């Protein structure tokens with residue numbers, strides 16, 4: 494075991510790092526090695542629970558900048574007041590106490606892989622094993638280059654609600670929409686939860702129609718769309734949605750409320766501006782990004798597709814939405830909460846096996862289930878299942894199936910609560 498001081502004073506080594514700190518739970522007594530998990534959401538909380546069960550001797554610490562977990566899954570119906578907020582909010586410190594690991598509410602600023610040290614807004618911490626599960630972030634640079642102010646205005650006034658801390662602002666913005674043109678942009682794949690923008694578009698169209706708002710949703714889609722939704726848009730809400738596939742966005746002016754595409758210079762009254770996405774900036778700062786064939790960095794984490802460790806550092810594991818290419822056949826795993834939960838568990842199994850010097854683990858591949866609302870009233874749902882297999886040549890294959898659910902009975906809620914209790918060990922009221 495390496496020498497460690499749980500709260501290591503780094504006096505000014507990084508801006509924003511302070512020496513005297515908030516109460517951090519003490520290192521687990523008798524622990525052999527320390528695992529730090531950065532990001533306490535679907536991937537991180539699943540990994541923490543799995544580690545607690547598989548390797549009770551490990552000292553497990555989860556760090557997240559937010560004390561409370563709020564669910565993006567199942568949020569689209571709440572956004573338009575079709576349902577109340579369905580998934581409970583989880584207090585991360587309480588959950589940590591229940592399951593038996595430690596939690597620190599702090600911003601992680603940097604990972605020093607050479608020293609195996611994580612620099613946070615509350616001090617520096619040493620690790621033996623690191624799991625980065627920080628999800629993804631928006632790449633406003635793709636639209637605005639170095640104009641940070643434009644990115645701030647876009648996010649402040651026209652939030653996309655694809656990260657949890659924007660949900661309330663997005664809902665308030667929609668409440669103030671009195672009619673006219675409502676624009677929603679969908680970036681090129683990969684992005685978070687492939688069906689989510691289409692489900693949201695259906696909910697918004699239902700909301701415009703039932704509230705009798707004289708407005709139209711224009712969906713500027715960088716891709717071709719999902720055929721099922723394309724048909725539904727045209728059949729059920731022709732006056733309320735216009736879906737424009739293969740719309741290449743040339744520029745966005747959040748001050749003047751304009752989007753310039755190859756085909757149009759569109760003025761909007763309100764918008765959900767969803768830009769291209771990439772792994773959270775910490776992954777780039779840690780030097781863990783993928784490179785393309787030309788050697789240029791790509792904004793997703795490079796991983797060993799089976800072990801989920803970084804090929805650049807075998808003490809560092811990566812799980813959840815930030816994971817980059819895993820197969821030449823389909824590229825990325827779908828960026829879903831279910832997938833994040835499974836990847837977090839697999840990464841934890843790998844860490845547990847290596848920390849106890851167990852034998853090589855058999856190959857474990859994830860799966861994902863996604864419940865999607867096709868329409869609001871009467872409710873109709875679709876379940877999308879993604880399964881993975883390892884081919885004889887070591888390439889991972891993907892099979893996606895869809896199952897209609899014309900009379901849903903809260904299967905989506907059961908799914909979500911099943912992950913909270915089964916994967917996180919939570920006992921929400």
Ligand SMILES: Cc1cc2nc3c(=O)[nH]c(=O)nc-3n(C[C@H](O)[C@H](O)[C@H](O)COP(=O)(O)OP(=O)(O)OC[C@H]3O[C@@H](n4cnc5c(N)ncnc54)[C@H](O)[C@@H]3O)c2cc1C
Nearest residue numbers: 532534535536558566601627628686813814828829830831
């Ligand atoms: C509208 C919508 C609907 C969706 N519906 C579904 C669905 O029905 N089913 C489904 O399976 N998926 C769904 N998803 C996708 C799902 O939300 C994501 O796949 C999931 O959140 C990914 O989990 P994650 O743990 O990888 O990352 P995240 O959930 O993004 O969590 C990352 C965590 O890391 C923390 N963090 C990041 N950087 C730092 C830092 N530097 N320091 C400290 N903390 C940090 C963040 O605070 C956050 O808590 C939906 C998404 C959206 C937007």
